[in-house]
Amino acid sequence: MDKKEQYTRVFGHIDTNGDGKISPPELQICIGKMGEELSLEEAEMAAALLGSDGDGLLSMEDLVNIVESANEEEKVSDLKKAFNMYEEKEGSGRITPKSLRRMLSKLGESRTVDDCKMMIAKFDVNGDGVLSFDEFREMMA
Numbered sequence: 001m002d003k004k005e006q007y008t009r010v011f012g013h014i015d016t017n018g019d020g021k022i023s024p025p026e027l028q029i030c031i032g033k034m035g036e037e038l039s040l041e042e043a044e045m046a047a048a049l050l051g052s053d054g055d056g057l058l059s060m061e062d063l064v065n066i067v068e069s070a071n072e073e074e075k076v077s078d079l080k081k082a083f084n085m086y087e088e089k090e091g092s093g094r095i096t097p098k099s100l101r102r103m104l105s106k107l108g109e110s111r112t113v114d115d116c117k118m119m120i121a122k123f124d125v126n127g128d129g130v131l132s133f134d135e136f137r138e139m140m141a
Contacts, residue, residue, distance in 0.1 A: 007067070011060050021057035022047070076137070083136050095120065095131040 001009075014022050014030045022030075024043035031038040038046070048056050050066055058066075084090065088099040097116035104111050111119075120131055123139040131139070 007060065007064050011063050014063075021055075021059060022063065023057055027058065079137050079140055080133065082140075083133050086131075086136075088130070093132060095136060097129070100131075 011022070012018075014026055016026055016029070017023075024040060024047045027047055028038050028040055028043040031043070044056065047058055048054075050062055051058050052062050052065070053059070083095070086095045086099055086103045088094055088096045097113045097120055100116040100120060101111055101113055104116070117129070120129065123131060123135050125135050125138070126132075
């Protein structure tokens with residue numbers, strides 16, 4: 001089953017009246033089935049905020065956008081955690097050849113600082129000799 005089929009199936013399950021839109025009450029029921037509470041007022045606000053055409057309802061496209069956005073946020077969060085492991089020092093916002101070498105060594109990969117400089121150079125877009133988070137994210141793509 002491909003992603004489109006999965007989204008269609010989930011959408012059909014949430015859209016209990018089959019009108020092609022998810023209403024705030026349908027959204028409220030769906031969230032309730034997932035073990036969370038959502039008041040009707042909160043569901044109305046969510047549908048208004050996340051809906052793309054201003055009708056206060058969620059279309060199939062809106063659902064796909066919400067899920068894809070949540071997946072992207074999770075990926076970025078995971079990448080930030082990985083980046084932090086390689087950072088020069090916590091909060092520095094950069095991976096240096098020495099910090100890369102140190103982390104690779106912890107992972108059992110023995111590399112020289114020069115090897116690490118070459119590895120970084122491949123993705124060092126601005127040429128400053130270190131990897132920023134954006135460069136790291138591009139490298140991991």
